[in-house]
Amino acid sequence: MSFKVSAAPFHFWTPDVYDGAPTVFTSFMATIVKTGVFIAFIRLFGDAFGAMQVRWELFVAIIIAATLFIGNITAVFQQSVKRMLAYSSIAQAGFMLFALLTLNTFAKEGIILYSAAYSLATIGIFFDTDKDERLFV
Amino acid sequence: MVSPEVEIQASASLITKIQTQYCMLYGKNLILATKPYTQEFRSKSWAYVISTFSLLLIFLSVTTFVPNIYVKIPCGILVGLLVVRSFVIYHDYEHHSILQKSFIARVIMTIFGIYILAPASIWKRSHDYHHNHNSKLFTADIGSFPIVTKRKFFAMSKSNRFMYLAIRHPLNILFGYITIFALGMCVRSFLSSPKKHYDSLLALIIHIVGSVLVIHYFGWITWLLAVYVPFFIACGLGTHFFDIDVHNMLYFAPFGLLFNAIAFGATLIYFLLSSKDILAVGHNGAEYFALIFFVLCGTSIVTSFNTLLMLFLGIEIISIPLYILTGAAKRDLKSNEASLKYFLMGAFSTGLMLLGIAFLYGATPNGSFFFWMTWL
Numbered sequence: 150m151s152f153k154v155s156a157a158p159f160h161f162w163t164p165d166v167y168d169g170a171p172t173v174f175t176s177f178m179a180t181i182v183k184t185g186v187f188i189a190f191i192r193l194f195g196d197a198f199g200a201m202q203v204r205w206e207l208f209v210a211i212i213i214a215a216t217l218f219i220g221n222i223t224a225v226f227q228q229s230v231k232r233m234l235a236y237s238s239i240a241q242a243g244f245m246l247f248a249l250l251t252l253n254t255f256a257k258e259g260i261i262l263y264s265a266a267y268s269l270a271t272i273g274i275f276f277d278t279d280k281d282e283r284l285f286v
Numbered sequence: 287m288v289s290p291e292v293e294i295q296a297s298a299s300l301i302t303k304i305q306t307q308y309c310m311l312y313g314k315n316l317i318l319a320t321k322p323y324t325q326e327f328r329s330k331s332w333a334y335v336i337s338t339f340s341l342l343l344i345f346l347s348v349t350t351f352v353p354n355i356y357v358k359i360p361c362g363i364l365v366g367l368l369v370v371r372s373f374v375i376y377h378d379y380e381h382h383s384i385l386q387k388s389f390i391a392r393v394i395m396t397i398f399g400i401y402i403l404a405p406a407s408i409w410k411r412s413h414d415y416h417h418n419h420n421s422k423l424f425t426a427d428i429g430s431f432p433i434v435t436k437r438k439f440f441a442m443s444k445s446n447r448f449m450y451l452a453i454r455h456p457l458n459i460l461f462g463y464i465t466i467f468a469l470g471m472c473v474r475s476f477l478s479s480p481k482k483h484y485d486s487l488l489a490l491i492i493h494i495v496g497s498v499l500v501i502h503y504f505g506w507i508t509w510l511l512a513v514y515v516p517f518f519i520a521c522g523l524g525t526h527f528f529d530i531d532v533h534n535m536l537y538f539a540p541f542g543l544l545f546n547a548i549a550f551g552a553t554l555i556y557f558l559l560s561s562k563d564i565l566a567v568g569h570n571g572a573e574y575f576a577l578i579f580f581v582l583c584g585t586s587i588v589t590s591f592n593t594l595l596m597l598f599l600g601i602e603i604i605s606i607p608l609y610i611l612t613g614a615a616k617r618d619l620k621s622n623e624a625s626l627k628y629f630l631m632g633a634f635s636t637g638l639m640l641l642g643i644a645f646l647y648g649a650t651p652n653g654s655f656f657f658w659m660t661w662l
Binding site for chain 2: 162165166167168169170171172173174176177178180181182184185186188189192193257261264265268269272273275276
C-alpha cells in the first residue's frame with residue numbers, strides 16, 4: 150500500500166516514473182489514483198485494523214517522518230520540474246498519512262477536503278508544466 | 287436425553303434473554319413503541335407540498351414560455367428532478383400518511399397522479415398490494431420493474447426470460463416514459479378492466495392531447511424540454527439501472543461515496559483541461575481514455591471494498607492500466623524505462639501485499655474475510 154501512495158521507504162520509483170511517463174498521465178497518477186489509494190488505506194487501517202492501532206502507530210509515524218523529510222529535502226536538489234513535482238507529491242503523501250495516524254472523524258473529513266484541493270491544484274500545475282515543458286526540462 | 291419440554295423452556299428463556307439484551311419488541315409492544323412517530327405535523331406537510339408543487343409549476347411554465355434555449359434546458363432538467371420529489375410526496379399521500387381528509391390535497395394529488403401517468407386507481411391495485419403483503423411476496427419486485435432471483439430466472443420459460451430481460455434492459459428504462467408508464471401502466475391496466483381504471487384512459491388522453499397542443503403552439507424543442515425531458519429524468523431516476531448483488535464484497539459508506547464523487551469530478555476537470563494533450567501523446571487516443579476509465583473503475587472499487595480480496599482486485603485494476611499509460615509514448619525511451627520500472631516494482635509490491643493478505647486470512651479465527659463482520 151505504501152508503494153502505491155509512494156510513502157518514504159517505497160518512494161524510489163516515483164520520480165523516475167513521473168518523469169518518464171507522458172505528463173498528462175503523470176498528472177492523473179499523482180492526483181486521482183493517489184488519493185483513491187489513500188482512501189483505501191484509511192478504510193483498511195481505520196475499519197479493519199483500527200482496534201489494534203497501538204501496534205502499528207509507531208510504524209506509521211516513522212513512515213510519515215521519513216516521507217516528509219525525504220520528500221521535501223530531496224526536492225531541493227532536483228533539476229527537472231517534473232522530478233521536483235514528484236518529490237512534492239511524496240511530501241503530500243506524508244501530510245495525508247497524518248490522517249491515518251489520528252484516525253477520527255475529523256481526520257476523515259480533512260482527508261476528503263485535502264484530496265479535493267490537492268487533486269485540483271495538482272491537475273492545474275501539471276497542465277501548466279505540460280505547456281511549458283520545453284522551457285524547464 | 288433431553289425432554290422436549292426442557293428444550294422448549296430453554297429456547298423460551300433464550301428468546302427472553304435476547305429480548306432483554308437487545309431491547310427487541312414484539313407484537314403489540316412494537317406497534318405501541320412506534321406510536322410517537324406516526325403523528326403528522328400538518329403545517330409542515332402543507333409547507334412541503336406547496337413549495338414543491340409551486341416550484342414545479344414555475345419551472346414548467348418557464349420551460350414552456352421562455353424562448354431562450356439556454357434557459358429552457360436547465361429548467362427542463364429541474365422539472366424532472368422536482369417531479370421525482372413530488373412523486374415522493376404523492377407516494378406518502380397515497381399511503382394515507384399525510385394530509386388525510388383534505389379536499390384540496392385530494393384535488394392536487396389526483397391531478398398530479400394523472401400528470402405522471404400513475405393515477406390513483408393503479409396505485410390501489412399494485413402498490414397497495416405490495417405494502418399489504420410485505421412478508422409474503424410472491425415476487426421480489428416493487429413497482430413496474432420486476433426482479434427475480436437467479437434460480438427463478440433459470441426456471442423460467444424462454445419467452446418469459448426474454449420478456450424479463452427486455453423489461454430490465456437499460457434502453458427500456460431510459461425510454462421509461464413511453465414504454466413503462468404509458469404502455470405498461472396505463473394502457474395495460476385500462477385494457478384489463480376499463481371500468482376500474484377509467485382514469486388511466488383520461489391520463490393518456492390528456493397526455494397525448496397536451497403533447498400535440500404543445501408541439502403545435504410552441505414547437506418540437508419546447509415539447510422535448512417541457513414534456514419529454516422531465517419524464518425522461520423522473521422515470522429513469524425512480525428505477526435502479528443495475529441491480530447487482532455484491533454479496534457484501536463491497537460496502538458503500540458515505541465516506542467512500544463522497545470520495546468517488548470527488549474523483550469523478552476531478553477526472554472530469556482533468557479531461558476538460560488536458561484532453562488535447564492526451565490525444566497528442568500517441569495515435570491511440572481512444573485507448574488512453576478507456577484505460578483512464580478502467581483506472582477510475584478500480585478507484586471506486588478501492589474506496590468501497592469490504593473484503594481484502596476486493597481491495598486487491600481494485601488495486602490491480604488501478605495498476606495494470608497505469609503500467610500501460612506510463613509506457614504510452616512508445617517511441618520515447620524514457621517512457622519505456624519508466625513503464626518497465628514501475629511494472630517490476632509494482633509486481634514486487636503486489637506480491638508482498640498478497641503475502642500479507644494471506645497471513646491475515648490465516649490469522650482470522652473463522653476463516654471469514656468480511657471484515658465488517660469479523661473485526662468490528
